[in-house]
Amino acid sequence: MTHPDFLWADPEPKRGYDVVVIGAGGHGLATAYYLARNHGITDVAVLERGWLAGGNMARNTTIIRSNYLWDESAAIYEHSLKLWEGLSDELDYDILFSQRGVLNLAHSLPDVRESVRRVNANRLNGVDAEWLTPAEVKKLVPIINTSQELRYPVLGATFQPRAGIAKHDHVAWAYARAAHDLGVHLIQNCEVTGFRRAGDRVTAVETSRGAIEAGRVALCAAGHTSVLAQELGFRLPLASHPLQALVSELLEQVLDTVVMSNAVHVYVSQAHKGELVMGAGIDAYNGYGQRGSFHVIESQLAAAVELFPIFARAHVLRTWAGIVDVSPDASPVLGLTPVENVFVNCGWGTGGFKATPGAGWVYADTIAHGRPHPLAAPFTLDRFTTGALVDEHGAAAVAH
């Protein structure tokens, strides 16, 4: 087997671009692709301070679902899930999208009531959802412990059959190649250090590779968005936290769906290669260090071993952390900013990967037309002033 050809070029930055996207993670790459594909805007650069898709895109647990409680969230995540369903064909690249279903376990009576409510809300929004009894959970996941003797027994679960996982690297590479083919410049090792202003507009982005003129600027920097906003002189309702995850060594296939538990807090799937991929909640403190505290790993493994006793003999191969930008209502911030030609896409917190195609789609539309896409309209920065929050804390099928 020979080394494959490079999928995209590594160009020197031009003097300027119509749109400069900051951050070549999944959202930035998808945004650039949809700017070119849906809106014919091809004079686009995606600036990346490190390497392409080397931040949270390389650090997430690849779970894709749309079973959010509130109408606004269900609409944008379901839009994203529909795009996932056609993405391998659209981008002509196998992203290993596997609709193996996602279970969200309930461990207490309040959990059960919230879960059944969410199933009903999902169905009213056209999102596939079922309520499963413990016996039905056991049938779907034979290795799970449904003993009612557990401290937090499994009392049932919500199930979204169309949910699943995808191969995160392939997703990034597929979008990168497709964007490159449409004329987008992907510029790595190019850190944004400041902005040149003329009144309410940004005229150029200052970078470690020189100033780059910009007609419009699209922030897509996840955990680092607050740092950019500070340079631009406006405030965001974000706190950046480490979010840890881990994989086991390669194992025989034992789990062919995704299991998430909010109450004992672990989520687990088994990658195509065989690693168990697990994650849980954020570390409590603000942090940009891409590492967290070990007790967070310990508690998620304790939860995993209680639910799946056979995991007790698996070895942890690797743990790591990404930097997630958490908003007060656990919903994203997407839309215009106080700076006239600067747009923002951030605040996806712990759930950004699943939104990659949908966020890119609506963000590109927002940038192209200078107003929020209808699906993005509930998620503008203004909602923190009007009070119209989309409060997915505890409602989004996972604690944040």
Add this chain to the structure above:
Amino acid sequence: MLSVPCPWCGPRDETEFRYGGQAHVAYPADPAACSDAEWAGYLFMRDNPKGWFAERWFHSAGCRRWFNAVRHTVTYEFAAVYAPFTQPPGVPS
């Protein structure tokens, strides 16, 4: 795990503490006079620096007292801890 230097008890494991987020977010002197934007600023907008950060901690499984700390958000190093409602000591440059 972080070793958190409680000013009352000395260094203790992070698991004994609750995190309180940004310090020195003062309740508006006259809340009824706030504009919506000012109220949003108080409720939701937060400093989120990559670097030194003044933040609150609560020793929930220890002395159960609040305190403030200056901690670096990349290295996670604590530079100082100090009593609530007092100004932070000088921040390292």
